[in-house]
Amino acid sequence: MDASLPELRLADWRATKDTLHLYCQILGKIRLATTPPRNHWWNAPLYVDVRGLTTRRLHHQGTTFEITIDLVDHALVVRTSDGRTTSFELGDGLPVAEFDAxxxxxxxxxxxxxxxREEPFGVxxxxxxxxxxxHAAWDRxxxxxxxxxxxxxxxxxxxFSGWFNGKTSPVHLFWHSFDLAVTRFSGRPAPPLDTDRVTREAYTHEVISFGFWPGDDNLGDAAYYSYTAPAPAGLRDQPLAAGSWVESGTGLLAILPYETVRTSPAPATTLLAFMQSAYEAGARLADWDTGSLESTWCPSPDQLRQLRAEATAELGRPATGRS
Structure with missing residues (x-):
């Protein structure tokens, strides 16, 4: 087990999670208001950096700046390109109203x-x-x-992103759903969706997405996920190297509990094998041109088989088993 991976039980920090989620929504809305639009809302997310979660570089009123929720020193920090810095401590938690003000x-x-727009979105x-x-809890x-x-x-x-040669998103944190995500694209448009504007823009093209949720009411404790959209018929019957298929809303998710990864003898191998098997399942059934979408850095077929075999062996699962 990787000693650097700690436990994360939703019940232990639920109030803090909600507070951080709302703080991130405020930062995300500032980012959204100060960046030009990009496809699939790629101008909206936050990013993991060396101190916590950040907007990265923003521009407003002729000034370049960034905002960071520092999870090391527990502070909100604003830095400008002309050398100015302002910050305030988060202490043991500020009410969302005070953080916002x-x-x-x-x-x-x-x-x-x-x-x-001073109101939460999608929560x-x-x-x-x-x-x-x-909402003011702050469990350091x-x-x-x-x-x-x-x-x-x-x-x-x-x-994992480096194994793919097609269009792929950055690794970023969506503040509305509060998940760290990366998405691969087949390059083909998807059927138009009769839904809200945000979802419609997110799924204009065929995707297979992967991510990490820190826990929610629907899925419980923290987990890694993958989904294919549009979801091809027969996806549930496809084998996964780890995890299982779960119905969620109107879709089907491949879910791998974080605790399974954390307690694995080789966490990175387990997670990579899970994502690769979920990708292969979705791409195969959706008829993606997988050969042309492999990058120079993608492991060979033999190496991928070995990755899967190692992951299933670590978890005590048959190498050809189905979830």
């Missing part, structure tokens, strides 16, 4: 305040940010564990 005040003092919490004094230990997991997962996702 302090952040806008910090931006105002730098001459770069941004008007956003059960509906109280407008300036009125939300309920849990957040430091989360950061270690995000940092590690981001690194494995980056390795």
């Amino acid at each position: 302090r952040l806008h005040q910090a931006l105002k003092e730098l001459g770069i305040d941004v008007v956003i 059960p919490m509906t109280t407008p940010f300036p009125q939300d004094r309920k 230990g849990a957040l430091e564990r989360l950061y270690r997991i995000l940092d590690w997962s981001d690194t494995v996702f980056e390795e």
Whole structure:
């Protein structure tokens, strides 16, 4: 087992997770308001960096800046390209209303305040940010564990991304659903969806996506996932090197519990094998041109078979078993 991977039980830090999620929504809305649109909303997400979660570089009122939720020193930090820095401590947690007010005040003092829609998006919490004094939990230990997991997962996702030669997203954190994700594209358009504008833009093309959820009411504790959209017929019958197929909403997800990865003798091998097997299942049934989509750095077929065999052996599963 990789000693650097800590436990993360949703029940132990649920209140803190909700607070961080809402903080991230505020940062994400500032990012969305200060960046030009990109396909699939790639201008909206946050990113894992060396201290926590960041907007990366933004531009507003002639100033280049970034905002970071520092999960090492537990602070909100705003830095500008002209050398100015302002910050405030998060202590043991600030109510969302106070976090929102302090952040806008910090931006105002730098001459770069941004008007956003001050309400949560796509989450059960509906109280407008300036009125939300309920969400204020801040378990420092849990957040430091989360950061270690995000940092590690981001690194494995980056390795997996390097195996693909087609269009692929950055590894980024979507603040509405609060998942770290990376997505591969077949290059073909998908059938138009009769749904909301956000979802419609996200799925204009065929995708196979992979990610990490820190836990939610639907799936429980933290887990890795993959899905193919549109989902081809017969996907549930395809074998996975680890994890299992789970119905979720109107779709089908491949789910691998984080705890399974954490306690594996070789966590990266287990996660990579899971993602590769989920990709192969979706791509095969959806008739993707997988040969042309392999990069120079993709392991050979023999190496991929070995990866799968190692993962299934570690988990005590038959190498040809089905989930």
